[in-house]
Amino acid sequence: xxxxxxxxxxxxxxxxxxxxxxxxxxxxxxxxxxxxxxxxxxxxxxxxxxxxxxxxxxxxxxxxxxxxxxxxxxxxxxxxxxxxxxxxxxxxxxxxxxxxxxxxxxxxxxxxxxxxxxxxxxxxxxxxxxxxxxxxxxxxxxxxxxxxxxxxxxxxxxxxxxxxx
Amino acid sequence: xxxxxxxxxxxxxxxxxxxxxxxxxxxxxxxxxxxxxxxxxxxxxxxxxxxxxxxxxxxxxxxxxxxxxxxxxxxxxxxxxxxxxxxxxxxxxxxxxxxxxxxxxxxxxxxxxxxxxxxxxxxxxxxxxxxxxxxxxxxxxxxxxxxxxxxxxxxxxxxxxxxxxxxxxxxxxxxxxxxxxxxxxxxxxxxxxxxxxxxxxxxxxxxxxxxxxxxxxxxxxxxxxxxxxxxxxxxxxxxxxxxxxxxxxxxxxxxxxxxx
Numbered sequence: 081x082x083x084x085x086x087x088x089x090x091x092x093x094x095x096x097x098x099x100x101x102x103x104x105x106x107x108x109x110x111x112x113x114x115x116x117x118x119x120x121x122x123x124x125x126x127x128x129x130x131x132x133x134x135x136x137x138x139x140x141x142x143x144x145x146x147x148x149x150x151x152x153x154x155x156x157x158x159x160x161x162x163x164x165x166x167x168x169x170x171x172x173x174x175x176x177x178x179x180x181x182x183x184x185x186x187x188x189x190x191x192x193x194x195x196x197x198x199x200x201x202x203x204x205x206x207x208x209x210x211x212x213x214x215x216x217x218x219x220x221x222x223x224x225x226x227x228x229x230x231x232x233x234x235x236x237x238x239x240x241x242x243x244x245x
Numbered sequence: 246x247x248x249x250x251x252x253x254x255x256x257x258x259x260x261x262x263x264x265x266x267x268x269x270x271x272x273x274x275x276x277x278x279x280x281x282x283x284x285x286x287x288x289x290x291x292x293x294x295x296x297x298x299x300x301x302x303x304x305x306x307x308x309x310x311x312x313x314x315x316x317x318x319x320x321x322x323x324x325x326x327x328x329x330x331x332x333x334x335x336x337x338x339x340x341x342x343x344x345x346x347x348x349x350x351x352x353x354x355x356x357x358x359x360x361x362x363x364x365x366x367x368x369x370x371x372x373x374x375x376x377x378x379x380x381x382x383x384x385x386x387x388x389x390x391x392x393x394x395x396x397x398x399x400x401x402x403x404x405x406x407x408x409x410x411x412x413x414x415x416x417x418x419x420x421x422x423x424x425x426x427x428x429x430x431x432x433x434x435x436x437x438x439x440x441x442x443x444x445x446x447x448x449x450x451x452x453x454x455x456x457x458x459x460x461x462x463x464x465x466x467x468x469x470x471x472x473x474x475x476x477x478x479x480x481x482x483x484x485x486x487x488x489x490x491x492x493x494x495x496x497x498x499x500x501x502x503x504x505x
Contacts, residue, residue, distance in 0.1 A: 130382055131292025159296070160378035162385065219278035220393050221285040229278070245385055 084151075088114045088121060091149040098137045099224050102179040109167030110138060112158065121153035126163045128245070129225040165226075165245045177208045182230065182241040205241050207232035217241075249373065250304050251324065252436035254314065255478055257297035258325035261315055262486070263357060264290030265493050266329065267350065275347050282393055286354065289386040296379045303375075316497035320486045324432065327477035328353060328422035330486040335418035348401050348408070352415040355394035356423050359455045360448070361387045367443035376441060395459050402463025409464065416460065417468050424474040426452070431479070 092114075095105045105111040105125070113124040123142060127135045139155060146153050165184035173183035182205050204213035212234040219229040227240040268287040274280025298311035331353070333345035365387055368380035401412040427449055429437075436442035460467050475483070496503070 127382075129289060129292060130296055130379075130386060131288035131290070133288070159382060160374070162378065162381040219281060220389070220396075221278070221282040225285055225288055243389070 082116055084121060085114050085116055087149070088123060088146070088151060088153060091145055091151060092123070092142060095138075095141050095145060098134045098141070100176070100179070100181065102175045103168075103172045105138060105142070107169050107172035107175070109163060109165075111142070114153075119154070121151065122156050123153050124156050124158050126158055128163050132225050134224075163245070165242065176242060180208050180239060181227065182206060182208045182239055184242040184244040187244045205230055207235060207237065208239055209237045210235040215239075247431040247435035248304075249436050249439055249441045250301050251432035252442050253297050253301040253304070253376065255324040255430070255432055257294045257301060257314070258323045259329055259357075260290045260297065261294035261493075262323070262325040262489065263329040263354075264288075264294060265489055266331075266333070267354070269333065269345065270350065273345065279347070279397075283350070286390050286393070289383075289390070293379065293383045293386070296382075297376075300373075300375045300379065312497065316494045320482055320490055321480045323482065323486060323490070324430075324478050324480065325486075326357075326422070326425050327475035327483050328419060328425065329357065330477065330483060330489055331419070331422070332485055335414055346411060346415065348411040348415040349419065351394050351397045351401060352412065352419050354390060355398050355459065356419060356456065358387050358391035358394055359459075360423075360426055360445075360452055362391055363448040363451050364443070364445065367448070371442065372440035398459055398465075399463045402460070402465040412463065413465050416465050420468050421470045421472065422475055424470065425477065428474055428476075433478075 089106075092111055093104060093106060095111070097103055097105065097108055097110075100108075108128075110125055110128065111123070112126050113122075115122050115124070123146070125139065125142065139157070142155055146155075164187055166187055168184065176183045185203050185205075205215050205217075206213050207215050207230075210232060212232055214233045215230050216233060217228060218231050218238065222229040222240050226242055226245065228243050229238065230241045231238045264287040267283045267290070270280060270283040271287070272280065274283060294315070295311055298314045301314060302309040302311055331349075333347075333349050335346070335349060362384065365380040365384035369377050369384065371377040371380065398412065401408040403409070404412075427446055429444075429446070433442055433445065437444050457467060475481075477483075477486075
């Protein structure tokens with residue numbers, strides 16, 4: 081890796097998700113690649129949910145950080161391969177848990193989603209507060225596109241679950 | 246002559262029109278969780294529509310943009326299924342004559358999601374790499390929408406006497422509109438020939454199995470239908486689309502080029 085590519089990574093490292101400020105864009109897998117091409121430096125980001133309202137903010141954050149550091153780079157939004165929560169680092173998952181959001185389970189690559197005529201037996205989601213897996217889903221949709229709302233039946237705390245995507 | 250752009254517009258218009266319809270529940274949901282659910286489903290649908298319009302604009306070239314395609318085409322230029330533009334109530338249901346009937350919303354979302362999981366799954370192999378990428382993302386989101394609407398379909402159908410009656414009325418009202426899924430429009434034909442699209446007809450057995458399985462579990466009956474087939478996807482719409490677009494496009498047309 082060249083110095084300039086390293087510098088771009090270092091410049092963008094502090095950037096976090098606007099809605100989940102404990103994890104960085106790199107840890108979430110949104111910041112995919114920094115590459116040196118004949119036309120200059122390219123920074124590749126991958127959108128999460130198609131309609132995630134944070135994506136505009138994320139792109140703005142990347143551009144302004146680069147501008148502040150005096151780096152000229154093009155920001156490229158790349159759809160394929162589609163973003164998945166499986167790209168999230170273990171480190172990021174632990175940060176989510178400590179922040180009170182249950183981290184996503186591994187997605188089920190073995191079973192085609194289309195073949196689900198019925199909901200698969202859900203894996204137990206552990207409460208980020210007390211660790212109990214005695215939890216229930218309160219709502220399939222939560223405070224952001226990427227989360228569902230759960231409740232712990234032991235400590236009674238409601239909590240967000242980052243949905244596997 | 247139809248081009249692949251017309252097919253992309255068909256997919257985009259489906260998503261934007263259902264997204265706009267579902268968004269009518271925002272702030273008016275029957276319970277808080279469903280208010281959030283429908284708003285989130287709309288967010289996904291409008292996000293899918295944006296990606297598709299962006300791709301269509303790119304293919305069109307010139308001064309085409311996603312906003313021009315969404316806000317500055319008139320009703321007869323829209324290529325969505327008629328099913329998706331209908332209001333949240335059936336015309337023949339006396340007790341559902343208030344503005345919105347949640348059973349109608351759920352049944353519509355179920356019938357559409359049950360189709361689109363198969364469509365997106367197939368389009369992951371589209372000869373258009375951009376469409377294939379959009380399909381791979383949309384499949385994940387639509388699978389979740391299908392889980393949600395199927396759950397509620399069963400809950401309403403196999404629920405109380407009233408929820409059952411309303412769910413059955415919604416099925417009776419909406420099912421005939423799904424016949425439009427299985428006719429081939431010129432845009433679909435051209436896109437299939439170009440290997441951009443997949444032949445929807447081939448998906449019918451899978452869709453039937455999914456729908457029949459859910460209806461049976463919900464203790465609902467599938468009506469027999471042999472009659473008029475709607476033609477929204479060739480631009481012949483019901484009277485409801487103009488009102489929907491009037492609301493959706495009003496701001497952009499009153500203040501062209503406005504930004505926040």
